[in-house]
Amino acid sequence: MNLLDKTIGDNYFLSIPEGGYLIAGIGKGAEWINNNIKSGDEVNINNVNILNMINSVQKQKADENNVPMKTIPISSLQPSIHLEKPQLFGTGGKLIFSDSPESFYTEGAFYRDTVTGQFRIFWHHQNMSLNSVTVSAAITNETSEPVMLYSQGSGIGTNIYPDVAGQIALDNFMKTHKQERYLATLQPGQSYFVGSLTPSTYTTSGIAQFDVYTQYGHKPATVTVTTLNYTSEPLHPDDVNILQGDSLVRGTFPHFDRTGTIEYKTSMGNAYISLSSAAYGQWSDCLPGGYEEGYDAVDNKTVINNGNYGVMYQLDIRVNNDVYKSGKLIVYDNPAGGFGHYVMKWQNNLIQSGFLSYENAWEFAESNLGSGIRNFNLETSIPGGACGPSNIYFTFNNK
Numbered sequence: 001m002n003l004l005d006k007t008i009g010d011n012y013f014l015s016i017p018e019g020g021y022l023i024a025g026i027g028k029g030a031e032w033i034n035n036n037i038k039s040g041d042e043v044n045i046n047n048v049n050i051l052n053m054i055n056s057v058q059k060q061k062a063d064e065n066n067v068p069m070k071t072i073p074i075s076s077l078q079p080s081i082h083l084e085k086p087q088l089f090g091t092g093g094k095l096i097f098s099d100s101p102e103s104f105y106t107e108g109a110f111y112r113d114t115v116t117g118q119f120r121i122f123w124h125h126q127n128m129s130l131n132s133v134t135v136s137a138a139i140t141n142e143t144s145e146p147v148m149l150y151s152q153g154s155g156i157g158t159n160i161y162p163d164v165a166g167q168i169a170l171d172n173f174m175k176t177h178k179q180e181r182y183l184a185t186l187q188p189g190q191s192y193f194v195g196s197l198t199p200s201t202y203t204t205s206g207i208a209q210f211d212v213y214t215q216y217g218h219k220p221a222t223v224t225v226t227t228l229n230y231t232s233e234p235l236h237p238d239d240v241n242i243l244q245g246d247s248l249v250r251g252t253f254p255h256f257d258r259t260g261t262i263e264y265k266t267s268m269g270n271a272y273i274s275l276s277s278a279a280y281g282q283w284s285d286c287l288p289g290g291y292e293e294g295y296d297a298v299d300n301k302t303v304i305n306n307g308n309y310g311v312m313y314q315l316d317i318r319v320n321n322d323v324y325k326s327g328k329l330i331v332y333d334n335p336a337g338g339f340g341h342y343v344m345k346w347q348n349n350l351i352q353s354g355f356l357s358y359e360n361a362w363e364f365a366e367s368n369l370g371s372g373i374r375n376f377n378l379e380t381s382i383p384g385g386a387c388g389p390s391n392i393y394f395t396f397n398n399k
Contacts, residue, residue: 069353071360074334077393080270086262088289090255091314093118093211097253097294097305098137098227099384100245103128108243109228111250113297114142117220118152120209120256122310123227124384126162127198133229135204136195138237139212140224141186147212147221149184149192153177154208157384158196162203166384167341169205171352174345174379177209177312185215186223191237198229205384207310209256242298251303253294258308260287261316262378266323266369266396274336276308276382277389283337285389307382307389317376319394321369327398329369331378332361338388345379361393369396 096119098111103126110125121137135158141147153176157168184192198204212221226237234240262273277285296303305311319329333342339357343350346365353362367376382390 069356070363071356072332072363074359074361077270077272077332077334077361077395080272080393081268083262083264083268083271083273083394085273085287086260088258088260088287088313090257090289090292091259092255092257093120095119095253095256095294095305095310096121096137096225096227097310098123098125098250099309100248100250101243102126102246102248104229104243105129106243107133107230109226109237109240110243111298112224112226112238112242113252114222114224115252116212116222118209118211119225120207120310121225121227122207122384124162124166124203124205124309125198125227125229126203127200127229130200131231132197132199133231134195134233135198135206135229136193136227136233136237137206137208138191138193138226138228139186139210140191140226140236140238141188141221142224142238143222144188146188146215147186147223148182148215148218149186149223150180150211150213151176151183152180152209152211154194154206156194156196156204156206156208158198158202158204160202161341162205162385163340163383164385165203165205166386167343167352169207170343170381170383171350173207173209174343174350180211183210189236193233193237203385207381207384245299249296249303249305250298251294251296251305253305253311254292256310257312257314258290259314259316260289261318262392263318263320264394266319266321266327266329266398268394270393270395272334272391272393275313275380275390275392276311277336279304279306307387309382309384312379312381315378317378319369319374319376321371321374321396323396323398324371325398326368326370327396329365329367329374330363330395330397331365332363332393332395334358334361334391334393335386335388336391338386340383340386340388342386342390343380343383345377347376358388 155169155172157165159165
């Protein structure tokens with residue numbers, strides 16, 4: 001059976017009997033195989049079932065964004081030096097994080113908590129029900145006085161490919177981030193919804209930032225945030241029953257941004273730093289201050305947002321050309337151990353990648369350097385649906 005011939009929405013079983021073999025291909029339909037053997041290998045597999053796993057097939061052919069980009073094999077950047085880890089600082093308001101249950105089968109709410117003043121919501125959910133539903137975030141005024149709601153950036157992506165949905169959401173958010181605009185005055189009991197109709201098997205990823213004030217006195221106001229899915233918009237989203245979580249995370253975190261300074265000397269040659277590396281475990285290479293403990297207000301437990309999804313890195317890049325020769329700084333992104341579609345903002349230039357795997361590095365920035373020190377700005381986040389940290393590589397070519 002050729003996985004590439006199957007329709008995206010098909011539900012089917014592929015059973016390989018004892019003694020059978022499968023030739024690994026490209027695409028998430030063969031995700032287990034590609035994660036465990038080299039592409040093209042023949043392996044014996046006993047009783048392997050693939051049920052509704054085709055979230056993407058042959059991404060090189062089916063990259064919906066069709067983004068031209070320059071990549072090189074990651075091996076060509078080796079050897080490389082690990083840069084000194086900078087101290088990161090949490091800034092901004094609270095982050096409402098909703099990724100559990102990531103895949104859902106029935107209507108209901110995913111997460112709910114109260115916030116005051118400035119806050120950001122990140123939600124990422126796949127509709128595994130048989131019907132189209134709206135996946136949304138709702139903001140409800142449960143106080144006794146009117147409150148004024150402002151947007152500080154919003155992006156929503158809905159796509160059959162979870163990582164493409166995440167990229168669309170992040171790109172749109174970064175385009176509108178920091179552009180405050182008035183949305184609505186919510187009377188007591190009123191709600192404001194931001195969401196997207198989500199067909200069966202599709203994923204909706206969203207990231208939106210708000211600020212809320214009392215109408216009288218213009219003081220930070222308190223609202224209730226509910227992430228949910230529905231066929232008909234509920235009058236009281238704050239009363240919708242919350243679905244049981246899965247192994248992933250939902251919670252409220254102290255800050256939605258990280259700031260810090262990365263220093264690179266051109267005499268180092270190839271050098272890198274890891275953003276959003278795992279918070280713990282064998283492969284952890286996280287930065288000091290990178291992670292903050294959150295609290296799951298539904299299940300009453302502390303949680304970690306592993307990968308810092310929804311967290312924007314606002315980084316100063318300090319480049320010291322200490323070889324005293326003019327040349328070119330080139331900056332790459334490599335999703336170490338993972339894959340996805342990514343978004344980078346370098347010196348106010350917002351750029352998206354096409355599909356990128358751990359085997360390659362994506363050149364997203366370059367700059368001519370004279371001798372001395374130059375300062376740059378990098379803004380990024382791990383999009384919903386992407387996996388693996390972003391290893392940011394710096395290289396210098398003085399030829």
